[in-house]
Amino acid sequence: MIKEYVIFNWSLILVLLGFAVSLKETVFLDKTTIRRYYALIIAIFLLSVVVYEEFYLTDLGGNRFIRLILTVIRYSATPFIIAMVIYALVKKQRWFIFVPAIILSLINLASVFNGLVFSIGNNDEFRRGPLGYLPYAVVGLYSVFLIYILIRRSNKKVIEMIPIAFLGFAFGSGLFLPFIYGKDYSRIFCPTIAIALYVYYVFSILQLAKKDSLTGMLNRQAYYADIENSPENITALISIDMNGLKILNDSFGHAAGDEGLATLAVCIIRALKNKQMCYRVGGDEFVIICRKTSKEEMTQLVETIRKNVSETGYSCSIGCSHISDGADSIDDLLQESDEKMYEEKANYYKDSKRDRRSNQR
Numbered sequence: 001m002i003k004e005y006v007i008f009n010w011s012l013i014l015v016l017l018g019f020a021v022s023l024k025e026t027v028f029l030d031k032t033t034i035r036r037y038y039a040l041i042i043a044i045f046l047l048s049v050v051v052y053e054e055f056y057l058t059d060l061g062g063n064r065f066i067r068l069i070l071t072v073i074r075y076s077a078t079p080f081i082i083a084m085v086i087y088a089l090v091k092k093q094r095w096f097i098f099v100p101a102i103i104l105s106l107i108n109l110a111s112v113f114n115g116l117v118f119s120i121g122n123n124d125e126f127r128r129g130p131l132g133y134l135p136y137a138v139v140g141l142y143s144v145f146l147i148y149i150l151i152r153r154s155n156k157k158v159i160e161m162i163p164i165a166f167l168g169f170a171f172g173s174g175l176f177l178p179f180i181y182g183k184d185y186s187r188i189f190c191p192t193i194a195i196a197l198y199v200y201y202v203f204s205i206l207q208l209a210k211k212d213s214l215t216g217m218l219n220r221q222a223y224y225a226d227i228e229n230s231p232e233n234i235t236a237l238i239s240i241d242m243n244g245l246k247i248l249n250d251s252f253g254h255a256a257g258d259e260g261l262a263t264l265a266v267c268i269i270r271a272l273k274n275k276q277m278c279y280r281v282g283g284d285e286f287v288i289i290c291r292k293t294s295k296e297e298m299t300q301l302v303e304t305i306r307k308n309v310s311e312t313g314y315s316c317s318i319g320c321s322h323i324s325d326g327a328d329s330i331d332d333l334l335q336e337s338d339e340k341m342y343e344e345k346a347n348y349y350k351d352s353k354r355d356r357r358s359n360q361r
Contacts, residue, residue: 008052009190009191013045015194016041016044016045019037022201022205028209028213030091033088036087037088037201039084039088040085040088040197043081044193045190047073047078050073050074050077051074051189061124064120064124065112067120068112068119069112071108072105075108076101076105076135078189079135081193082146082171083098085146085197086145086149089150090149100141100142101142104134114129115129116130116131117134118132126183136178139175143172146167146171147164147167147168147171150164159207162203166200167196170192170193170196171193171196174192174193210222214262214280215261215265216269217265217268217269217278218278220279220281220282223279223281223287226277226289233275233291234291234330235290235298236290236320236321236322236323237287237288238287238288238298238301238319238320238337239320239341240268240286240287240288240305240316241285241341242284242316243345244314244315245257245261245283248260263314264286265280265286267309267312268286268288268305271304276291277289287334287337288301302318305318306318315348317341317344317345317348318344319339319340319341319343320337321333321334321336
């Protein structure tokens with residue numbers, strides 16, 4: 001039977017092994033997230049064993065009680081796995097995300113004796129009980145909640161929405177295809193979820209490689225790549241530099257400086273609109289690329305950033321340049337915005353009577 005299981009699930013085994021090896025080599029995820037991913041891989045593998053065993057016994061006939069127990073596990077494990085996906089992908093998610101899955105498991109277990117969710121007749125026929133669709137409802141709610149959280153945590157840009165949409169499509173197929181293909185869909189549920197998660201993981205790693213880990217913004221490498229992408233659409237650049245970062249680090253430690261940079265990043269992200277992307281290109285230096293953005297829109301963006309930052313207690317200097325000002329290239333735009341930003345920074349330190357290289361007034 002082991003041989004038959006391996007042959008039938010070989011693609012799933014390969015995906016899970018590849019997933020496990022990738023996790024071992026990644027440097028972008030924290031240990032807690034990696035452990036949760038490993039637990040998820042093990043859960044998917046064990047569920048595939050249960051599903052295979054259930055179908056194997058069904059083909060043999062008889063074994064009614066064992067099949068009931070295997071069905072309990074299958075019906076209970078599916079929402080548990082979706083909950084584990086949420087637990088793995090959302091760092092701050094608490095353990096109580098599993099409560100609905102636990103309640104459903106108890107109801108499924110009771111069905112062995114009362115047929116509330118399902119039963120198997122003496123003629124080996126599988127029947128749905130009065131709550132026969134409850135497991136699908138719970139899985140659906142978990143799936144919707146997962147996609148909602150992922151969308152809310154994203155920056156709503158197309159590049160981040162694609163893997164979320166793929167994950168939603170895969171989970172949606174797991175919810176609706178059983179009504180089209182019947183119980184046989186259970187045979188491919190585990191490969192479907194494994195492949196969807198692995199693809200999402202790969203997309204996420206590719207995105208993390210382009211992002212700054214502290215601020216969540218795109219990094220310097222992404223900036224250089226993106227200015228080469230349709231440069232004719234770039235109409236403005238905005239240079240931003242945090243004021244007083246060295247003073248903050250020297251006086252309160254680098255953790256305080258990191259908090260200031262992260263806060264500044266949030267202020268910028270909140271102000272961005274479509275076709276405007278921000279990059280952390282240095283320690284306290286940020287650049288916003290504006291595509292097909294008018295001068296009025298650029299000015300409004302700068303004013304919104306200033307307003308957001310003013311509400312935090314931190315300070316930054318901003319310089320901007322628009323193609324309408326006569327700049328002939330991206331380099332010209334950046335040079336002009338940098339010059340304006342450094343001029344504003346110099347005025348900031350002059351007005352505050354503070355030496356930017358020390359914490360002396």
